[in-house]
Amino acid sequence: QVYKEIDGLHFSESAFRINNGFTYPNGTGLMQLVSPGDNNLYIRLLNLDGTLTPLNVSLDCNSYCLKHAYPLNDGYVFVIVTQSEKKSVYGMLIDWSGQVLQSNITLTGIADYDYRYLTSNAKANVDPDTDFIVVTGDRDTVSWKIFNAPNSTGITELHNGILGNDDKILQGYEIFPTTEGGYGIALLKSVSAFTQDPRISQTFSSSPQWLLYVTFWQPDSSEFDTPRIVWQNPNPLAISSIIGCEVDLDGSGYFCLVLAPAGNAWEYVRVAFLSSGSVTDINVVVVNDANKTTMHGIRQLPYGGFLSIEQITEATIKRYDSTNDQSQRTVQQIIGDLDDLIKNKYYNAFSHEYPTSYLDETYGFVRTANSWEVYKFKLIGLFAGILVLLIIYFFARWKYPEGQSFHIVKIALILADLSLDVAFVLLSAKNVPKIHIPRLLTVSYDTIPFLSLVMSSIILISNIIGHVYGGCIRWKEKERGHSIPKEEILAITADVQEDE
Structure with missing residues (x-):
């Protein structure tokens, strides 16, 4: 369905817009709506049948409040609220009925933080019914807290800590759940004083100006391990940022995408690494956008490749109907391709990936046979023969x-x-x-x-x-x-x- 207006909230440049969206494990969607100057919280749950469930919560904000909603396990929403007037950040736990189960949850463990640069984020575990993590950070320090998965009684803090401060400046961070049931944090830092512009000084410095660290927390630990460098860049000309971090395609490691300066242009660098900190691959993601400034995110697709998240330049929603293009491959052709790939898996990537390496190359890809189509003529012949015998028998019996x-x-x-x-x-x-x-x-x-x-x-x-x-x-x-x-x-x- 296409919604131009949700529960009386009209979408326009000066009215409400969708701030972010997520999906729960059961497929339910979560949308957060925001409007300039409105400090109340507006959340809409997109149910599997296409209906919307409104969650509206009034916040005690005399001035501007920054609000971000995050999905946890099914049935609960976690909201991080940052108040500019009180210079504080706290959390709220809301269920799908709109009831506030817990409020004023202390999130940051930083004693004296720089409010101008304070950012917060939350991420559920790969098994959302176990726990979730909340991270806050400013230009110097990163604070983290792990809470148990919410229930009707609320949440309880399980672990907390501070990632050590150093002489580097924190420019950004990303949280990602690990396949072992823990969490990873990628920290993008810069040196406190950049080297001079080589175009002016006529000298080039090989000292790293940007550094990407990764640190991991395991379920049987109470602390994150020591951050390890997985990427660095000596270019001091522009600001770098982390686009996102996720589990790698085959599940054996992780990767982060970094927007990095390359001369007078930009590059999206994919840095792949293991939980031990070992770097397995670094390459550049090719983007068709010439200036590479409109991309807001990038996600790895399940079977290879990436999906870029870009700012739309046209607000018109278009619907495309199938034209039954005969040049497209048919189902039978696709089945034949899969059959050839499986039977020759030792000559392609099927033998290298974890799930496909167990496919039987002697069997290939065979559709389940329609028993009636296979045996109908044999059954018809059998019944016809029996019928002929019965006719002969009754005729002889009568004669x-x-x-x-x-x-x-x-x-x-x-x-x-x-x-x-x-x-x-x-x-x-x-x-x-x-x-x-x-x-x-x-x-x-x-x-x-x-x-x-x-x-x-x-x-x-x-x-x-x-x-x-x-x-x-x-x-x-x-x-x-x-x-x-x-x-x-x-x-x-x-x-x-x-x-x-």
Whole structure:
């Protein structure tokens, strides 16, 4: 759905706008609305059925308040409020019904912070039902606190600490949950005094001007480990910033994207590293934007590549309908491509990634067969054969009531069974060692059951044919008005069996 107005809050340049948006583990969306000069908190939950749930909270702010809402586990919202008048920062816990469960939660552990540069952020654990972290920092120090996952009674502080101060200036930081259930913090710092502009001084300094540190907290620890340098830049000409940090594609490490100066332009540098601090890769993300100033974020896609978050220059919302372009690959073509990739996985990236390396290259990518499409003609043939036999049986029964009509069905079933047995031995016996055709040439316990089956089928068919033949003779003699002695009939039947 497209909303131009939400619960009477009209979107325009001078009215409400969406400040940020997040998604809960169950798929529910969270939107925070802000308006210039309005210090109240406006949150909208976008439910899975497309409806909106308003959460409006009044804040005690005499002057401007900076508000940021963050999703935790399902059912709860954590809000960080920064008051310019009181120069304080505190947290609020709100449930999805709009009830404030806890307020005035102390967040920062910095005794004397510079309010002008104070920033705060919150991030839920990779398992949001365990805990979450809140980080605040100014130009000198970073303070962190870990709280348990909220419930109806509120939250409790579990751990806290200060990341050591040094002679560097903190320019930015990013929080990211780790795959082990902990947290990582990336710290972008600059030297306190930049070197002179090399274009003016005509001298180039190789001393690092920008440094990226990473530090990790593990679930069994009470402190973050010592920050380690994973990237540095000697360019003093412009301001760098962290775009974001996330878990790497294959889950084996992490990466951060840094907006770094490169001469008179900008570059998005991707720095990949492990929790030990070892750097695994550094490269530049190619962006089509010439001046690279409109991008506000970048996210790694699940199967490779990146999604850039840019400022829109056109407010018109467009809808594109499918034109069924025949040049697009069909489902069957895509299935064929996947089949080729899996069967040749040792020649592509499938063998290097954790989940795809376990795919069976001998099987490939095969769609689950439609049983009816596979067996319908065989089933139709089977039922048609049974129907023909039944028609012949009832016709013979009607024409000759005293005849042994059911022997027709018996002979057909015996012949069909024998044919299937022979076909199985000839076509599929190689998959069953005990009845493999070459082993039939020697007499062993494996061949006896098969030979017994063949002989018993022949004997049974002969007996039935002889019995039917004798019955036919008796019936014909009866039609002529006299009968043949039983001894002669048995002799004739025996002769027929010997001929067989």
